Amino acid sequence: MKEQHFQKIKKIKGRFLNRLIYFLGKTTLPISILLATLLIFCTSSWSLNNSDLSGTYVWYSKYSKFSNGITGGWGMDDTEAYSKAEVNFDGAGGWSLVSATDYRLVREISEELVAMGTPEDGNDVLSNRFNTTVETEIIPALSGTYTVSSDGAVILSFTDESGPETLDGFISKNGESIIFGDIKYVNGEKYGLVEIGVGFKKVKRICLPCIFLLLLDD
Secondary structure (H helix, E strand, O other), X not given: OHHHHHHHHHHHHHHHHHHHHHHHHHOOOOHHHHHHHHHHHHHHOOOOOHHHOEEEEXXXXXXXXXXXXXXXXXXXXXXXXXXXXXXXXXXOOEEEEEEEEEEEEXXXXXXXXXXXXXXXXXXXXXXXXXXXXXXXXXXXXOEEEEEEOOOOEEEEEEEEOOEEEEEEEEEOOOOOEEEEEEEEEEOXXXXXXXXXXXXXXXXXXXXXXXXXXXXXXX
């Protein structure tokens, strides 16, 4: 039975190669012109849309931010972090967060008076005090919309506790991967953030018996 399956696959490959050789033998165009024409056709016909971003993606991102912190000073609270998430895209312009976790190193900077010399000198100075903590947070459920332009540019839109937000990125030609970046700066709140991340489509299990059944179906 196994030998029959391999023979059938071999026969299919043989038919394809025979037809390709026959076509190349009949055409009067030089091979270089033929290949160039095929390349131009394939390149010019490439156009993406929302349906090319579909399925569940594993998403990793890295971000750094600073804020005024508990003492109200400039950059008194610094955070280095990365996130791991699974995001589902429905292929029609909607997305939802399946799961997400933030892993953070948070450094708070405060000031304290340090006595220099004797109390009679009165030479107390302000000195920085650093406190670093490790935090893990499960991100609550989130969803939104997205648009994919013909060139692969992606815009994700959503609303969280800070209000309406967007993320800009690009997807690959085959829709299997996505990269995005973001930058924010709010002078009045003394807040800044830089973020970059990538996502890859989750691999589905391959049904080998199904493949053999398709090959057997004439």
